[in-house]
Ligand code: KIV
């Protein structure tokens with residue numbers, strides 16, 4: 360039996376820090392449930408002191424999730440640690456993750472502290488976190504650019520103070536695989552009490568090396584990998600969970616460890632995160648890209664048909680491809696609908712939300728013969744996002760004629776008051792957005808507009824993602840419908856509903872940042 364490799368998912372914390380990837384509480388809950396179903400070991404649910412919204416999300420997830428440890432991030436400050444402990448109270452299993460920067464550039468320019476002061480602050484913080492739980496992780500922020508000598512000193516001290524997981528973040532994605540692997544080996548070798556802790560990786564992808572660095576660390580004794588679905592994360596992102604997991608699984612001849620993941624959930628999780636954040640997955644992305652298992656060249660197709668392993672090192676179905684089942688149809692009843700949502704891990708908060716989702720399902724089933732799991736996911740995304748709507752789409756009429764400017768006539772209700780207007784545009788979507796904007800006057804800029812088909816065929820639902828910006832605040836909106844102009848209007852309104860009630864993420868000044 361090989362060692363267990365702990366999978367620490369930080370999609371909801373570091374992933375959410377990607378510009379434009381902020382998620383609502385309900386969206387975070389859906390991702391947390393999907394991660395639990397995939398059997399990740401630890402879910403980093405957020406940074407509780409960052410905002411009341413973050414606190415609330417961590418608190419709710421801590422109560423809801425039973426089969427994973429739920430973790431909250433805290434700077435090495437008492438107020439952060441107390442806040443994280445409060446948010447995690449009641450969790451079946453909780454971890455407090457304390458960090459402080461250890462590189463010269465961070466200590467001098469950001470913290471304005473000497474290495475001795477940083478060491479003392481780290482030790483005090485770990486002792487405080489240990490008053491709440493035995494499960495305390497320490498991160499030496501920017502470890503990739505810290506001196507091994509200082510890392511050895513501070514890590515020995517925090518292990519003595521009670522930290523049981525030691526994370527070595529390559530915060531700026533600067534290290535190379537060999538170098539990062541050697542750093543892990545050196546720390547484990549030189550630190551006298553290193554056997555009392557599990558060493559962990561947290562690699563950013565600025566040079567495209569996050570997965571390679573994480574795997575090099577595993578080869579040198581790290582037994583926890585911090586990663587995110589689709590590699591979401593600050594700037595160029597983090598190590599992609601699906602790539603780390605499949606490398607370890609596929610190269611069992613090399614890796615002395617295994618994960619506990621249900622790998623068949625990978626594609627579902629990837630789609631969910633992409634759908635919620637509006638960040639598309641590039642077609643050639645390893646494991647979860649649409650082309651990851653598609654063979655185009657004749658010689659490859661011929662080889663695979665004759666003997667699968669000629670060109671395939673993994674099986675698509677092992678990561679959850681081709682499991683998009685036709686589940687329900689026009690005649691399916693409310694109970695079958697509820698049951699399938701349950702099987703998909705989708706929890707609707709109230710009977711009212713279930714009723715709304717079910718009526719939408721019936722409308723969809725009238726337009727589309729076969730309803731697949733992905734259709735249900737999109738439908739529920741729509742239902743959940745409309746729970747807070749103060750701007751609602753009442754009706755949309757579009758007129759398109761060759762040689763004429765497309766026209767849209769939109770009726771929306773704003774805080775219960777119906778208003779209508781018409782507008783022309785360069786296309787039906789442009790006309791629709793212009794009409795909505797004339798009524799709402801949101802003063803936002805459209806940064807991204809994307810359309811994807813959810814399933815195949817001309818009766819498939821189109822899934823539209825939009826990203827809006829207003830005074831530096833960025834949100835994503837999603838909408839799905841068999842009519843892509845209606846899907847576009849829904850996505851636009853979804854984003855407007857979010858951006859017109861922004862949740863501030865603000866940290867107190869002067870004590871560092873993530
Ligand atoms: O990148 C980083 O250093 C982090 C730490 C807070 C773990 O995200």
Ligand code: ZN
Nearest residue numbers: 373530561593
């Ligand atoms: Zn990070």
